[in-house]
Amino acid sequence: MTNSERRISRQRSFLPLPGEAQPDWKIICDVAKRMGFGDAFDFKSPSEIFAEHAALSAFENNGTRDFDIGEFENISEEAFDRLEPFQWPRRAGSVSSPRMFGDGRFFTSDKKALFLTTGAEDVPRITNAFPMTLNSGRIRDHWHTLTRTGKSQRLSQHYGEPFAEIHPEDAARHNIKDADLVRVSTGSAFIIVRALVSARQRLGSIFVPMHWTDQFASKARVDTLVPAIVDPVSGQPASKNIAVRVERFVAEAFGFAVLSQKPKRIDAEYWALAKCNGGWRVELGFATSRGNWSTLAAELFGEPPNAETIAFHDRQSGRYRFACYRDEALLGALFLAPDPVAVSRDWAVGQLTAPHARAAVRFRLIAGRPGAGATDKGATVCSCFGVGANEIATAARRGCGTVAAIGETLQAGMSCGSCRAEIRAILDAQNLEAAE
Numbered sequence: 001m002t003n004s005e006r007r008i009s010r011q012r013s014f015l016p017l018p019g020e021a022q023p024d025w026k027i028i029c030d031v032a033k034r035m036g037f038g039d040a041f042d043f044k045s046p047s048e049i050f051a052e053h054a055a056l057s058a059f060e061n062n063g064t065r066d067f068d069i070g071e072f073e074n075i076s077e078e079a080f081d082r083l084e085p086f087q088w089p090r091r092a093g094s095v096s097s098p099r100m101f102g103d104g105r106f107f108t109s110d111k112k113a114l115f116l117t118t119g120a121e122d123v124p125r126i127t128n129a130f131p132m133t134l135n136s137g138r139i140r141d142h143w144h145t146l147t148r149t150g151k152s153q154r155l156s157q158h159y160g161e162p163f164a165e166i167h168p169e170d171a172a173r174h175n176i177k178d179a180d181l182v183r184v185s186t187g188s189a190f191i192i193v194r195a196l197v198s199a200r201q202r203l204g205s206i207f208v209p210m211h212w213t214d215q216f217a218s219k220a221r222v223d224t225l226v227p228a229i230v231d232p233v234s235g236q237p238a239s240k241n242i243a244v245r246v247e248r249f250v251a252e253a254f255g256f257a258v259l260s261q262k263p264k265r266i267d268a269e270y271w272a273l274a275k276c277n278g279g280w281r282v283e284l285g286f287a288t289s290r291g292n293w294s295t296l297a298a299e300l301f302g303e304p305p306n307a308e309t310i311a312f313h314d315r316q317s318g319r320y321r322f323a324c325y326r327d328e329a330l331l332g333a334l335f336l337a338p339d340p341v342a343v344s345r346d347w348a349v350g351q352l353t354a355p356h357a358r359a360a361v362r363f364r365l366i367a368g369r370p371g372a373g374a375t376d377k378g379a380t381v382c383s384c385f386g387v388g389a390n391e392i393a394t395a396a397r398r399g400c401g402t403v404a405a406i407g408e409t410l411q412a413g414m415s416c417g418s419c420r421a422e423i424r425a426i427l428d429a430q431n432l433e434a435a436e
């Protein structure tokens with residue numbers, strides 16, 4: 001793999017290949033052999049392919065092309081297995097340089113850099129009908145389309161569903177409240193995601209992450225909103241500058257479920273599925289309320305044999321709750337409400353692996369809250385150590401005033417560090433509260 005600072009890293013597999021899967025290089029070599037190119041594709045291992053790639057980069061190069069990793073053209077299998085990350089170019093006999101063109105010599109005839117204007121004009125994109133600019137991108141814990149990170153319950157703890165981050169003033173203008181569902185649309189497509197109202201977002205813009213595909217959410221593929229327009233020079237699509245309309249998705253009912261098994265089908269206008277400890281968690285939104293929610297509950301729980309379901313309905317508030325057990329184990333719990341479900345997600349997920357022998361524990365689950373003495377650690381902030389927002393706030397109230405002090409007490413922020421900004425924000429909010 002090569003990253004954007006030209007660092008080439010050897011990626012090592014950490015799981016055995018599933019089923020009859022083959023590595024990509026092997027599949028390509030096999031196809032090439034069937035096509036009659038056996039001699040040219042007679043590689044025995046990835047190290048032989050890497051060595052040929054390195055030799056090719058140096059072939060008739062003599063400093064005329066920037067990509068040259070000729071240093072590795074005779075790399076052995078053992079050396080390839082031990083290969084440490086390095087930055088190209090790495091000409092034979094040279095060492096990597098962290099800075100390209102550090103000597104001021106470029107690949108032009110007089111070695112001087114040329115600045116070119118592209119002539120591209122700034123095209124006004126937003127209109128009265130589509131007044132917001134959509135910026136799509138990635139969030140800290142996820143990889144591309146969740147093909148890797150979607151399998152990790154720890155990485156799905158931080159954000160369990162797709163969202164649109166929107167500035168409070170824009171949200172107020174569009175009658176959107178935090179945790180509402182929102183419909184983000186262009187002239188030809190729309191998605192439904194959760195609203196995340198935040199002053200971090202710039203006025204007039206919204207941010208939607210790119211990770212959620214149809215495997216993990218009902219309608220959250222942000223790529224469907226990107227118009228078929230590319231930059232005439234770079235060929236890049238305008239995936240960070242899309243004119244959209246944002247409006248509240250009017251849901252008559254909301255739901256949240258924890259399930260020991262992945263559901264086969266989810267019958268809801270909005271759903272988002274995430275791996276969690278002991279199973280799956282599902283966020284739900286329904287355009288219309290239903291007379292009989294028990295059908296949905298049975299479908300989500302998978303109608304397991306020898307299971308027992310208990311149900312609760314508060315007619316006045318319109319809340320429903322279902323829990324399905326087999327012996328002491330919770331197979332699933334479903335919480336439904338006319339407004340966004342306020343159950344603590346981390347606590348509910350924890351119930352999938354907790355024993356449920358006692359009736360009191362089962363009733364507490366149906367009540368949708370931890371019992372006296374049980375703590376709710378809040379939404380996960382530090383995925384590396386599984387530390388929640390409530391735990392950080394409590395530590396702050398007890399005197400941990402800095403990110404470092406939180407790290408010493410709870411470990412949060414002490415590994416990859418990507419949660420430190422959020423820890424800082426919680427500390428700032430606590431300081432503000434204390435000052436008021």
Ligand code: FES
Pocket residue numbers: 381382383384385412413414415416417418419420
């Ligand atoms: S998320 Fe990695 S240290 Fe907190």
